[in-house]
Amino acid sequence: MLDGVRKLGQHSIDGVWRLGVAMRLFALTLLHSGICLRRPQLVMREIFTAGVLSLIIIVVSGLFVGMVLGLQGYETLQKYGSESALGSLVALSLVRELGPVLAALLFASRAGSAITAEIGLMKATEQIAAMEMMAVDPIARVVAPRFWGALISMPLLAAMFSAMGIMGGYLVGVVLIGVDEGSFWSQMQAAVDFRQDILNGVIKSGVFGVAVTGIALFEGYDAPPTAEGVSRATTRTVVTSSLAILALDFVLTAFMFRGA
Amino acid sequence: MERTTLDLWVGLFVLAGLGALVFLALKVGNVGAFDTNKTYAVSANFENIGGLKVKAPVKSAGVVVGRVGEIRFNSADYEAQVVLNIGAAYKFPKDTSAAIMTSGLLGEQYIALEAGADNTMLAQGDSLKITQSAVVLENLIGQFIYGKTGEAGKSAAPAQ
Incomplete structure (x- = not known):
């Protein structure tokens, strides 16, 4: 019993400690x-x-997500005789939610894990220590460029995901099923607002970019310099950043689209 | 990888990303449809606006000519005051009438403008005098039931 409480305390202190180290690395x-x-x-x-x-992974998955949205959306909407709303359904769900979230999840597993593994391995093979020996600041030389590179890429990838998804929805809805092309685009344009929907989507993907790269860099920098340590850190990057993306998405959505 | 090829790929990537954003803004969103600077505001009072929302379209002859800018409750005469932002390119006579309509059976509500015949045109800050409120489904059903019972009463009376 006492042991359990002690373990809980140890985990809490450890968690706060790691959070502090992560924030310090972020500030540096x-x-x-x-x-x-x-x-x-x-x-x-x-x-x-x-x-x-x-x-490639972003473009292909965007296309398929859009195609599935087109198919499923059509199935449901035609029950109410409003298949012409397919365009706004596909566009709104992609631009507001699916684009930023799915692109960030894919980005976390494709690029985030690579960043963690690379930095962890650099640490395990003492390249980071060697840099310090040569008076090269590893945070400036290794961490900062990765942070900004990933941060710039993330909104662009999310925008491409959404655009490809809408093309996929168009392909299935208009070309294959035969929803009227004019109403597909015009209903979409009537429903999607530039500031409210598209810019908020871009802001979302930017926040996800900060979260994913921040977590990936910290886990890599914090990994124990062993093969097992690096593998664990990589796993933790994917798990933590996926959870962070979904939780942040809820918070951001609650702020952005409340009562809209 | 050689530096120039790397630069080329990154350049292409950024171009593709910006292209996707432009596609979203122009083809998917409605950016530039109505510049907020190039509109004039006209107000209209309605007894009941039903489900009208801010940013709902203002149409004339089915063409979108503006958007609903603001909806207020006027506590002086207990009516809803709606501000319409109409594109500066569209001029309407002073005696234009406004009605709240629904597109389709379950569609969104919009304001339909019916042009009048006055010689002077609407300007910034004017108000529309002739308005027609939204049709509230519950009232319609109420009227229908009331009419039915009235009919039943009439047809039952001569039989006695």
């Missing part, structure tokens, strides 16, 4: 971001590994 990353402006090539490389290489 922001402080050392000047290098990204001085040497944009470093950020370019990270946009390539985090963004460009995630492109």
Whole structure:
């Protein structure tokens, strides 16, 4: 009994400690971001590994999610004789929720895990320690460019996800099933507001980008320098950032779309 | 990877992302449909606005010419005051009438403008005099039942 309480206390202290270390790393990353402006090539490389290489999975899953939305939405809407609302259904659900959330989940498992594994392995093979020996700040050289690269990529990937999804919905709804093309687009345009829906979606994906990369960088930097430690840190990155994305999405939605 | 190819890929990636955003803004959203600077506001009083919402379209002859800007309750005469933002390109006579309509059976509500014949045109801050309130389904059903019972009473009377 007492042992259980003691364990709980230990876990709580550990959790708060880790949160503090994560916040400190985050603040240091922001402080050392000047290098990204001085040497944009470093950020370019990270946009390539985090963004460009995630492109295929984002585009293909966006297309399929949109196609499924088109099919399922049509099935339900035609019961009420309002298949013409298919466009607004597909566009609103993608732009507001599915685009930012699913893109961020895919990004966490595709790019977040890679960031954690890379930094964890750099630590395990003592590359980070070597940098410190050479008076190169590893946070400025390794962490900050990855943070900004991923942060820039995330909203772009989410926008591409939404755009591809709408094309997928169009493909299934209009081309295959034969919903009227004019009402598909016009109902969509009447329902989707630029500031309320699209900009809020972009803001959401930006927040998710900060959360995912922050978690990935911290887990990598904090990983025990062993094979097992790196593997555990990678798993934790995917689990924690997925939970963070979904929880943040609820909070952001509650603020953005309340009463709208 | 060579630096130039990397730059090329990143450039393409950013272009594709911005392209997706532009696609969302122009093709999916309604950005630029109505510039808020290029409208004039006209108010109209309704006895009942039903389910009308802010940003609902204002149509004339079925064409969207503006949006509902604001809905207030006027406690002086217990009516709803609706501010319509009409695109500056569309001029309407002073005696234009406004009615709240529903698109489709379960569709959204909008304001329909019926142009009058006056020579002077509506300007910023004017108010529409002739308005027609929203049709409330419950009232319609009530009238229908009331009419039925009235009919039943009439047809029952001569039989006695």
